[in-house]
Amino acid sequence: MVERKLTNSDILSLSGLYNSGLSSWAIAKKFDTDHSNIIYHLKRLGLNRRSRSSAAKEGVKAGRIVIKKNRIPNNLKLDKNFAYIIGVLCGDGYMDYNDKRRTYQIALSVTDKEFLEQFKKALFKYFEINPTNEFKKSKNIKWRDQFATRLCSKEACDFINKFGDFKKFKWRIPxxxxxxxxxxxxxxxxxxxxxxxxxxxxxxxxxxxSVNLDGLNQVGEILRSLGMRYTIIKTKDNRPNTHQKYRLRIHDKKSINLFQELIGFTILRKQKVLIAKFPRDRDRLTP
Structure with missing residues (x-):
């Protein structure tokens, strides 16, 4: 926008406009000038800028901001999409539920795009709300780029919370x-x-x-109910300030065959190894 020079009359009116609840951006638009110009004069007038939350409240009050409530369907039932969502939340997924910040979101950030797409698909099919599609370019050449998504809905988060706490150390399978x-x-x-x-x-x-031994034991019991054998061991990590981790292992022929047949991986680089490597070397697997 081309900056228009404010008249003395314009400058004198800024205080009243801002104190009435009009945002600095709205004032800039009103006077057809640059936003930084308005900020400069507000500071010279000794007016303190509102915080983002205060500005948002004023915007809602004035009707400039309309809060969209992402409603979820009534009578949601258990299905494969819900089960997949919960499985991800017990792993890389997370939920940000904060009343103070009024933030309610189910989220995932990963390096494998196909994994993200599968999670987004499950979220949309189950809650009928479109999640975001985000890309985070890595600033470190040693790290991979990140693909991220968020489904923002208090109702969806409240629904998930009915089935338990899915934080890293606390999650249990419903x-x-x-x-x-x-x-x-x-x-x-x-x-x-x-x-x-x-x-x-x-x-x-x-x-x-996982760092969650009780949750990992529940995963093992589900595998057992599907006919698979497993073991769980402690892992060694000599790095400072790290939590004890546990590894669930599947390594006999029958169980790996069942895993490949019934479950598999969404992540292509893992699935390719599963379908190509193991069958070719099946004789080396534990009977």
Missing amino acids: EVIINSNIQIKCSFIKGFFDSEGEIDKRNWRIGAT
Whole structure:
């Protein structure tokens, strides 16, 4: 915008306009001038700028800002999409629920785009709300770029909270998933392994690592109910200020075959190894 010089009359009116609740951006638009010009004169008049939250409240009050409430469908039922979402929340996903900041979102930030797309798809199909699509360019050449998404809805977050706390050290698998059918269980396991799963090509194992031993034991029990054997071990990490981690391992022929048949990985680089490497070297697997 081309900066228009404010007249003395314009400058004298700024105080009244700003104190009436009009934003600095709205004032700049009114006078057809640059926003920085308005800020400069507000400072010279000794007016303190409103915080973002205060400005937002004034905007809502004046009708300039309309808060869109992302409503979720009534009578939501357990399905594969919900199970996948919960599986991801027990892994790489997270929920930001903050009444003070009025922030309510279900989110994921990962380096594998296909994983993000699958999570977005599950969120949309279940809650019928469009999640965001974000890209974060890495500032460090040693790190990979990040793909991120957020579904912003207090109703969706409240619904998830009915099934438990899904923070890193506290999450547990909801009973409705533990006691569900094979399809629901497999969808949960897929979400969890898309987050925390790994393939050990040297030792011919599929694994998943977590700091949450109780939650990991529940994952193992679901695998057992699907006919798979597993073990859980402590992992060694000599780095300072790190929490004890535990690794669930699947390494016998039958269990790996079942995992490949029933679950698999959304992440292509892992799925390619699963379908190409293990069948070719199946004789080396533990009977």
